[in-house]
Amino acid sequence: MTGRSELRINRDTADPSTPKAIRQALGAFLTALRIDSPLREDIIIAVGEAVANAVEHAYETRDPGTVELHAATDAENTLLVDVYDRGAFIERDLREGRGLGLRIVRAIARAVSIDTEGGTRVRMVFDTGAPADATEQTTF
Amino acid sequence: MDSQSSIDVVRLVGELDVSRRSELRTALSQATGGRAVLIDLGAVSYLDSTVIADLLRFRAEADENGRLVALLIGSRQVARVLEYAGLAQAFAVFDDRGRALTYLAGTSPT
Numbered sequence: 001m002t003g004r005s006e007l008r009i010n011r012d013t014a015d016p017s018t019p020k021a022i023r024q025a026l027g028a029f030l031t032a033l034r035i036d037s038p039l040r041e042d043i044i045i046a047v048g049e050a051v052a053n054a055v056e057h058a059y060e061t062r063d064p065g066t067v068e069l070h071a072a073t074d075a076e077n078t079l080l081v082d083v084y085d086r087g088a089f090i091e092r093d094l095r096e097g098r099g100l101g102l103r104i105v106r107a108i109a110r111a112v113s114i115d116t117e118g119g120t121r122v123r124m125v126f127d128t129g130a131p132a133d134a135t136e137q138t139t140f
Numbered sequence: 141m142d143s144q145s146s147i148d149v150v151r152l153v154g155e156l157d158v159s160r161r162s163e164l165r166t167a168l169s170q171a172t173g174g175r176a177v178l179i180d181l182g183a184v185s186y187l188d189s190t191v192i193a194d195l196l197r198f199r200a201e202a203d204e205n206g207r208l209v210a211l212l213i214g215s216r217q218v219a220r221v222l223e224y225a226g227l228a229q230a231f232a233v234f235d236d237r238g239r240a241l242t243y244l245a246g247t248s249p250t
Contacts, residue, residue: 016159023155023186041217044186045224052158052188100189100225107224 005033006072013055013065013085022051022069026081029071035079035128043126046108047071047081049101050122054085078110079126086119147244148174155186164191168198175207176244182214182237187221199231208232210240 007029011018023044030040047069054067068084105112109124148171156164171177179195181187195211202209210232213219219235222228234240 019157019159019188020155038216038220042220045217045221048157048186048188052190056158056190100193103226104189104221104224107226 004073004075005029007069008071009069011067013067018055018067019048019051022067023048026069026071033073033079033128039126039128042108043079043081046105046124046126047083049104050081050083050124053101053122054083054120073128077128079128081124081126083122083124084119085121146174146176147241148172148177149180150177151180151183153183156181156184156191157186157188158190161190161194164194168194177202177207177209178212178237178240178244179209180212180237181218182212184213184218185215187218189221189225192222192225192227196227196230208244208246210234210244212237212240 007025009022009025011022026047027040027044030043035043051067051069054065066086068086069081070084071079071081073079102112102114105122105124108126110127111123111125113123115121115123150167150171152164152167168179177198179198199209212234213222214235219228219233222231222233232240232243234243
């Protein structure tokens with residue numbers, strides 16, 4: 001993982017296939033990065049929670065919106081994943097009724113931040129471990 | 141859903157996420173006849189917290205009605221998400237159908 005790899009997805013929140021499609025695309029991305037089980041599944045679980053949070057209201061009310069995922073590696077064996085929600089629910093309180101999802105995300109990700117300005121962005125940082133051919137010690 | 145003596149069995153398959161909540165709620169709402177409920181997630185490969193929240197609500201209602209609820213789990217990913225949610229102990233969880241049914245048939249639930 002010496003270069004920078006990126007994944008970008010933009011989907012309609014009201015489309016019932018959106019959560020699964022995003023998880024599948026992320027899974028393929030993680031496989032390409034040679035991130036194996038169980039970390040691969042854990043990252044899918046965490047990101048799946050952020051996506052579920054983004055689509056939950058939109059799906060139930062049929063209000064249109066989009067959810068965007070941006071995943072990128074960096075040189076320090078870290079995967080950064082942002083899940084943006086630019087739908088009509090920018091005023092909602094992320095904490096209310098969603099504690100369970102965030103608890104799951106926090107159990108998996110090294111760091112989580114939530115920005116609710118102009119939409120909702122959940123940013124997750126995952127340690128992906130040193131690649132097998134790593135020759136340098138990585139420090140954080 | 142099928143019925144085994146007085147145990148309702150709700151069987152769900154595939155990836156169970158927020159987009160399938162209405163299907164889940166419909167399935168759970170039909171499990172009203174028995175004195176115990178087996179929620180068979182043996183063929184469920186993914187579960188998100190919106191579904192867990194519905195399962196918790198269902199379990200709480202069953203508790204009020206004196207009905208036992210057991211979860212049958214066949215996927216490591218489902219077991220892990222319950223752990224991460226801090227709910228591994230919140231349900232009676234089994235990886236063996238026979239043991240789950242034995243638990244539900246028991247006359248003295250612990």
